[in-house]
Amino acid sequence: MTQNEPSKMRGLMLVAGREIRVRGLSKSNVISLVVTVVIVGILAALPSLIGGDDSDTRVGLSGDTAPAMQAQLEAMGGFDITVFDTADEAERAVEDETVDAAVADGSLFSLDGIGNEDETKIDAAWQTASVQTNLSDAGLSDQQIGEALTVQPLEFVTLESEGGVSSTLDYFTGLIISIIMFMMLMTPVQYIAMGVVEEKSSRIVEILLTSLKPWQLLGGKVIGLGVISLVNLIAMVAVGLGVSAATGMLSDLPPGTAGAAVSSIGWWLIAFALFGTLAGGVGSLVSRQEESGSVLTPLIMSLTLSYLGAIFLLNAPTSTFAEVLSIVPPFSGIAMPTRMAITEVPAWQIGLSALLLALAAAGALALGSQLYKRSVLYTGSRMKISEALRRAA
Incomplete structure (x- = not known):
């Protein structure tokens, strides 16, 4: 070289x-x-x-089912919960925009509606809390109520898009x-x-x-x-x-x-x-x-x-x-x-x-x-x- x-x-x-x-x-x-x-x-x-705002939804609760609903919603996550003494206070909090929605007297109050996902979660929490409250009023213990409400989750099987x-x-x-x-x-x-x-x-x-x-x-x-x-x-x-x-x-x-x-x-x-x-x-x-x-x-x-x-x-x-x-x-x-x-x-x-x-x-x-x-x-x-x-x- x-x-x-x-x-x-x-x-x-x-x-x-x-x-x-x-x-x-x-x-x-x-x-x-x-x-x-x-x-x-x-x-x-x-x-x-695209997912939008990730802040927690503010929810007001009142009535006999409030404690059980609070436990359900906290377990789901995504909610900032306030418990009110009366239904009037909960409804007034929605009008003042202190909360986004309130559950009182079996109704869900909101100014212009909330997201479908939040509605579904709140409705599920309401039904579970109502059943739990009714069972408690019927004289069942907490352990019996827990056993009655414990069910196996659904197994999701998608047939048409399997492998996708x-x-x-x-x-x-x-x-x-x-x-x-x-x-x-x-x-x-x-x-x-x-x-x-x-x-x-x-x-x-x-x-x-x-x-x-x-x-x-x-x-x-x-x-x-x-x-x-x-x-x-x-x-x-x-x-x-x-x-x-x-x-x-x-x-x-x-x-x-x-x-x-x-x-x-x-x-x-x-x-x-x-x-x-x-x-x-x-x-x-x-x-x-x-x-x-x-x-x-x-x-x-x-x-x-x-x-x-x-x-x-x-x-x-x-x-x-x-x-x-x-x-x-x-x-x-x-x-x-x-x-x-x-x-x-x-x-x-x-x-x-x-x-x-x-x-x-x-x-x-x-x-x-x-x-x-x-x-x-x-x-x-x-x-x-x-x-x-x-x-x-």
């Missing part, structure tokens, strides 16, 4: 550093990151914003992860291909290859854009989880959501290695920017199908199709982290999916590097993949 020739790793890092400085620190990328992070933060806060997402929040969470994964793969993949074509059409690549190896040039480009995208992805995940924790929604998410969101970074890295190196390889097959769309179409279609598959499995995450989709590459790159966010996935399926995706990424790395090496200096009409592989390295 001559004195002017950079070492292998130094040359790789020089190219990566150039990509980070030119694209990562560009005004457009910074603005895009800020806007995207703000959108993710809003989406993460949206469930709590259990709540709107679960669906919403999986949707956000699939969208982020799709966008954070689509954008850098296109940048890599367009960057390769740009350097080739301007003949800058011919100058760069006098001091760098083809694999250093392609690898540095993939690493540089990968670092930029990785920073963006980590920022999105951190903001999403941070806002969810700040708004108190993190505990309401499916048990594996936080872990799936963090692990999505690892899934993204493998998927990016697969699509990124292929993008660089197929980008080198053409010499003009207007031709790059034709060679990128198979990659874009694969990413789009992966995203659409992830959207499909949101409705049936435990179906056979969802299991296959989340295991088979390249679809697993988006499908598996999405599925992990909304349902419990067996460890063997996660491990098998990661292994197959890593093997596919290794194969893509070998293919992409060979395509780039054999066709990056070629000028003229679009070269076919088979033709490029037959050319001498």
